[in-house]
Amino acid sequence: MNKLSRRKLITGGLATAAGASGLAVAAKLATRYGLIPPDSGVLYGAGETLTYAAQRLLTRHSLAREFAPSHISKSPFANAVYPLGEEFKRLETGAFAEWRLTVDGMAAQPASFSLTQLKGFPWRTQITEIACEEGWSYIAEWKGVPLSHILHAVGTLPQVRYVVYQSFQRDWWDSVDMADALHPQTLLTYGMNGGELPVGFGGPLRMRVPRQLGYKSVKYITRLTLTDSLKGFGKGLGSAAPEAGYAWYAGI
Amino acid sequence: MGILHKVQTTGRTAVAGGETADSPPISVPAPLPGHNGGEIGTNSPKAPVRHSALVRATHWLITVSFLALLVTGAEIVISHPRFYWGETGNVNTPPLFTLRIPASRGTVPTGYGYVLPDQNGWSRYLHFESAWVAVLTGLVYLTFGLLKGHFRRNLLPASSDLSPKALAIAFARHLRFRRPSEEEAWSYNTIQRVTYLLVIFVLFPLVIWTGLAMSPGFTSAIPAAVKVLGGRQTARTLHFFVSGLLVLFLLVHVFMVFLAGFRSRVGAMITGRLTKRMEQT
Secondary structure (H helix, E strand, O other), X not given: OHHHHHHHHHHHHHHHHHHHHHHHHHHHHHHHOOOOOOOOOOOOHHHHHHHHHHHHHHHOOOOOOOOOHHHOOOOOOOOOOOOOHHHHHHHHHOOOOOOEEEEEEOEOOOEEEEHHHHXXXXXXXXEEEEEOOOOOEEEEEEEEEEHXXXXXXXXXXXXXXXXXXXXXXXXXXXXXXXXXXXXXXXXXXXXXXXXXXXXXXXXXXEEXXXXXXXXXXXXXXXXXXXXXXXXXXXXXXXXXXXXXXXXXXXXX | OHHHHHHXXXXXXXXXXXXXXXXXXXXXXXXXXXXXXXXXXXXXXXXOOOOOHHHHHHHHHHHHHHHHHHHHHHHHHHOOOEEOOOOOEOOOOOOOEEOOOOOXXXXXXXXXXXXXXXXXXXXXXXXXXXXXXXXHHHHHHXXXXXXXXXXXXXXXXXXXXXXXXXXXXXHHHHHOOOOOOHHHHHOOOHHHHHHHHHHHHHHHHHHHHXXXXXXXXXXXXXXXXXXXXXXXXXXXXXHHHHHHHHHHHHHHHHHHHHHHHHHHXXXXXXXXXXXXXXXXX
């Protein structure tokens, strides 16, 4: 009995020590390879970190499903749009000719683009599904300039790890890691189903991140900021979502 | 039987913390009704163990995570209590069916004049965190259950018990809600075995699969996960139904535990031992 207890104690102690140092090494590796989400410190951060790390290992280069034109939803749902104010109405009346997309932060040549300039860049169309965290979804054809093209155009510095995007709606902003920022399907969209992107669906300019749920596809994009850390933005949790109780990473 | 004993001794090490996880009908004769099984219920290391430490620990971890998944899953459903079939569905498309409950979002037509508080943020966080606990626990249980012969020994029914006649008798006994006899406390009956195997190897894998099939990240890496099911909304609807079957299992399971003797059965799942004293309460 005594012998057994001592043996159990020693093996148990060794196992605990090995487990603890294993966890420490795992945490260090995870930080190094960008597997820790900015909201890892919140109440449910442990589960969130596991989800983000597992999906990043699995999905770094994977492509969201694309569909045939026959699958485009005949009745997409724009979701509720909150009043956008007088300034937005003025811009809309002017066919958004004065809409600007500012790109700043860690860029060699920070820049500001008009919609016309953006439409002059190489574009891509894709038929992808947008799914809301509530459960509903629709499929549409989206047309826009790949975010990676903009990042290339402004000369993204090598230390950049996140792209923060801000909306005309001041309190709604988000960010993506470089796996999504440089992903070929991440588009700054200005067209939908063959026409202009309607205001209800985020026109004149919407970020589309098809490998994540709808709330990462922020509407009315006005500004991109390239950064190596999310600490200085809002409460430092990566986006407005965790400040409202939602996960920063929305791939699940 | 000699082989079984061999497996039990070699597989004894790490997990069960030195206790053997054997089903007593094989290694130790089950105490007969009326026989006061002496050392049973004492802390003697010789006292037979009804449930191994592995089974007990994983049972309660799964219980806690399943209850958390259930509550948070219900909260998530409340934000859009409409279900669809196929790839897409939203308030502009006809639902397959609608739950007649108010919603936590104003955009869903429910017929109720009010909106419930939105709980999706923490519900989604906790749903996935609990899912991790359930899946990792399940993997440990499966791995050691296979290595130590738990499924073969304790859950796989004997083929003779699966004959239509034997099954009919077993069902008839169940339907009379008869309190099981004392020796039954040492082993699972056929219906229990089949039900547990279905829950472990069919319902849990299905609910995990249909859950992952809703993830845009996961399906970008493994599109077949959702294609095979016939679409994301189908996956969501199936996830709801399989969860319903798991809830049905939980209700029947708890009812049967009460029928068999709540303190005895729950005590055995906590301490590992069936006590004579507890058996009488």
